Amino acid sequence: MTFDTIYQEFDARLRSFILGRVSDRDVTEDILQDVYLKIHGNIDSLQSLDKLESWIYQITRHAIIDHYRRSRPEQELPENLTDPQEEPDAVADLAPSVYEMLNTIPEKYRQALTLTEIHGLTQVEMAEQLGLTVSGAKSRVQRAREKLKNAFLDCCHFEFDRMGKVIHYEPKCSQCAHIPMDCLEVCDE
Secondary structure, eight states, X not given: OXXXXXXXXXXXXXXXXXXXXXXXXXXXXXXXXXXXXXXXXXXXXXXXXXXXXXXXXXXXXXXXHHHHHHTSOOOOOOTTOOOTTTXXXXXXXXXXXXXXXXXXXXXXHHHHHIIIIISOXXXXXXXXXXXXXXXXXXXXHHHHHHHHHHHHHHHXXXXXXXXXXXXXXXXXXXXXXXXXXXXXXXXXX
16 A cells, blocks of 8 residues: 555544544644654554554554643743752662562562562563463562552651652651661561
8 A cells, every 4th residue: 555545545534533632723734744754654564454544543643642742831940959969869768778678578579579670570471480370470560569669658758749759758767767778677567
């Protein structure tokens, strides 16, 4: 199938599809132009003409998503920003304690996180290595993450920014030093 044939067959439908999601004709034309460029540049990668329509709509959906990502309003930075290297980084402070926290969760969950998060295995590879079903492996990793999260939450109070990043933490017990690893030694019950 040639690009001209694709254009003739899909132009009106794609224009309507995009316009229904962005409600601005100029933006619709820009997105449609991006879609045509991607179709033209990647038409040779299409394995089967049976999948042409779904492939075109997938490209279109991704172009719409890209448009919304690009058009997010940029937040103005205050002029009195300090050097980021001068500010303490809560996540960096907490990083050394992850291994200690891992030691507080049951072995099968610790093993799941170690294999996937530290050794970089996929959950499918982990399932094969441990003789689990893929859904069982996924459940184990999910439970392990929850247990690790709870271990941190039991030890410290966290403050998050609007994106969910840890910006500050305080140990829950007064005897703890400034990192959760010390909190484990004193507060572990």
